[in-house]
Amino acid sequence: MSDPERGPVTRPALSRCIRVSAEEFADRHWGREPLLSTADELARGFDDLFSASAVDELLTLRGVRTPFIRMAHEGSVLAASAYTGSGGFGAEIADQVSTDKVLGEFAGGATIVLQGLHRLWPPIIDFTRALIDDLGHPAQVNAYVTPPSSQGFEPHYDTHDVFVLQISGEKHWRIHAPVHVDPLRTQPWDRHRAAVARAATREPAIDAVLRPGDALYLPRGWIHSATALGATSVHLTVGMSAYTRADVVDALLRDVGDHPALRASLPLGIDVHDRDALAPIVDETVRALVEALQRSDASGPAAVLGRRFDGETRAEPLAPLATLDAIEALDAATRVRWRRSLPVRITTADGRVRIVARTKTLSLPVEAEAAIRRLATGDVVTPGELPGLDVESAVVVVRRLLREGIVVASG
Structure with missing residues (x-):
């Protein structure tokens, strides 16, 4: 570490x-x-x-509803109706606190x-x-x-x-x-x-x-x-929610369909209740599975667990109104930073630099690579401080990154 x-x-x-x-x-x-x-x-x-006091504020002022609240007594979870009701006129939702x-x-x-x-x-x-x-x-x-x-x-x-x-x-x-x-x-x-x-x-x-x-x-x-x-x-x-080696196994097993021996049908008329009938098939399958797993590498599990992590976590929330205001007012002195907790890969190929994020891929001219990597450090910077670009080009790049939710305005 x-x-x-x-x-x-x-x-x-x-x-x-x-x-x-x-x-x-x-x-x-x-x-x-x-x-x-x-x-x-x-x-x-x-x-x-x-x-x-935050507890009371959430209960009294924030319109909390199930499943954001539950109650339990002596080990038993209470029915939601025991602590919820309608929000009244204009908020006729029956499961509010x-x-x-x-x-x-x-x-x-x-x-x-x-x-x-x-x-x-x-x-x-x-x-x-x-x-x-x-x-x-x-x-x-x-x-x-x-x-x-x-x-x-x-x-x-x-x-x-x-x-x-x-x-x-x-x-x-x-x-x-x-x-x-x-x-x-x-x-x-x-x-x-x-x-x-x-x-x-x-x-x-x-x-x-x-x-x-x-x-x-x-x-x-x-x-x-x-x-x-x-x-x-x-x-x-x-x-x-700790990821486990069992999760790695599950990810590896997703690739077994690439092995012909593991796609083969079981014999016609087989009695799947019969342990003796299944025994040789299990032995053959284990050998084929070991062979398939020995050809595996970390790329499959990395893709599977990466998608799962992206689905179970959230990047820093965006403020839509403030972001549009920042785009409108953007100039060489605007303070911006990389959006926190946003996992991305930055790659270069064919004269382009690509930012591969959870739900999108951005492609920009390779001349922007140094500026993008400077932003990706997470430091607060201005377009005028970004390396490798003139001020006008840096403003264009930052405007694009703001609109795509890759960077955010910083005060």
């Missing part, structure tokens, strides 16, 4: 959540074991991301779950995008608001890694080792409900109270439960 030219990679969003270096976290903790980091050990808290109902359920001990905050709350939108850049895996954020002395969910494990960021109040967490290591999405905890329940009665690996500014990392599969203590507890759960 280092760049030979720039030294260690700090991964600033990730570093907010861990008390160790990014390199130690990657080597020792990621996908392996939990990490508890207290507010005293972290550089800063999480007050800038979320707060109890009803603050009266939410108050009643919350006062009765139910936990409020605000889902998808990486799409709703501006500070979390920016933080999540930066964290995804640091992790290389998709992430999403929920808030859990638990009334005093209440437990929202029974002991369970998740099929994705999580960071727990304590915002306000205190919550007592008990963490137990997995009964099913590294579960995939298709292997949820309720398939092992009895084993999880037994494991939760043993000595925990971590038994700690999280206070404001504390953070807890849990790899997928680690069993956990939490109880709010003497006041309402608000914490963020950052879920990280």
